[in-house]
Amino acid sequence: MAELLKLDKVTRAFSDGTQQVMALSNVSFSVSEGETLAIVGPSGSGKSTLLSILGLLDRGYKGTYTISDTNAAALDNQQLAHLRNREIGWVFQNFNLISHLSVLHNVVLPMRYNREIDKRAYHQRALAVLDSVGLKDKLDAKPSQLSGGQQQRVAIARALANQPSLVLADEPTGNLDSKTGNMISELLMSLAQAGTTVIIVTHDDKVAAKCDTQIRLKDGTIAHGE
Ligand SMILES: Nc1ncnc2c1ncn2[C@@H]1O[C@H](COP(=O)(O)OP(=O)(O)OP(=O)(O)O)[C@@H](O)[C@H]1O
Numbered sequence: 001m002a003e004l005l006k007l008d009k010v011t012r013a014f015s016d017g018t019q020q021v022m023a024l025s026n027v028s029f030s031v032s033e034g035e036t037l038a039i040v041g042p043s044g045s046g047k048s049t050l051l052s053i054l055g056l057l058d059r060g061y062k063g064t065y066t067i068s069d070t071n072a073a074a075l076d077n078q079q080l081a082h083l084r085n086r087e088i089g090w091v092f093q094n095f096n097l098i099s100h101l102s103v104l105h106n107v108v109l110p111m112r113y114n115r116e117i118d119k120r121a122y123h124q125r126a127l128a129v130l131d132s133v134g135l136k137d138k139l140d141a142k143p144s145q146l147s148g149g150q151q152q153r154v155a156i157a158r159a160l161a162n163q164p165s166l167v168l169a170d171e172p173t174g175n176l177d178s179k180t181g182n183m184i185s186e187l188l189m190s191l192a193q194a195g196t197t198v199i200i201v202t203h204d205d206k207v208a209a210k211c212d213t214q215i216r217l218k219d220g221t222i223a224h225g226e
Helices: 047-054 077-087 103-112 119-132 148-160 178-193 205-210
Strands: 003-015 020-032 036-040 062-067 088-092 166-170 197-201 213-218 221-223
Touching (some): 003 047, 020 047, 020 062, 020 197, 020 221, 036 047, 036 178, 047 062, 047 197, 088 148, 103 119, 148 178, 166 178
Parallel strands (some): 036 197, 036 213, 088 166, 166 197
Antiparallel strands (some): 003 062, 213 221
16 A cells, blocks of 8 residues: 655653753654554653644644645645645544534535535535444434534544544544444445545554554553564
């Protein structure tokens, strides 16, 4: 499979006023189209920092991040926002659905920021992704009327609305019981079979083991052979 993204010697330092914290040091790896990757490691090892860079939310790093043949550092804020909206879908631990919007309208929302999609196609596309996660019969429900697993499936449908090449999931099973978490991780794995790259930050070894590749961070570097 072709390469989707590549980090080359990515380093991210934060200053707390008196001293520098190296959140990431010289991190290099690449991920292919349709690959599933788990990022694991203890608290403070740099997982969130890495996810922010991969998600084009943080540009304060040194080194090179290339996604879809584009060097992220060469883009201005508007180009970055465009690339983010087109290429990346997010899934969070707490689902982050909009409580006053129906399931259907939560999924339509990201399309409203995508000028490449005709307004007339919104509903049809939302229906198709909701069908693919098994929630076609919950279109008018509000998030609070759904179980945690159903809410996460809506969130996955929303992440897919713009047909991204990359889905970034931050502890997607962290708020779910193990059976529901297993279903959600299987659903995320199935996205990769359709060619979407899936990167999951997780504390759950069972989720990590399902991924093609695991990266273990330790003090901001990739730990090998542990
Ligand atoms: N905005 C910031 N300012 C200062 N230091 C930061 C900032 N963001 C992260 N750090 C530091 O960088 C290091 C890595 O943090 P990060 O949040 O990436 O770890 P993590 O592996 O995601 O942790 P957790 O599992 O607890 O979420 C930590 O030492 C953290 O204190």
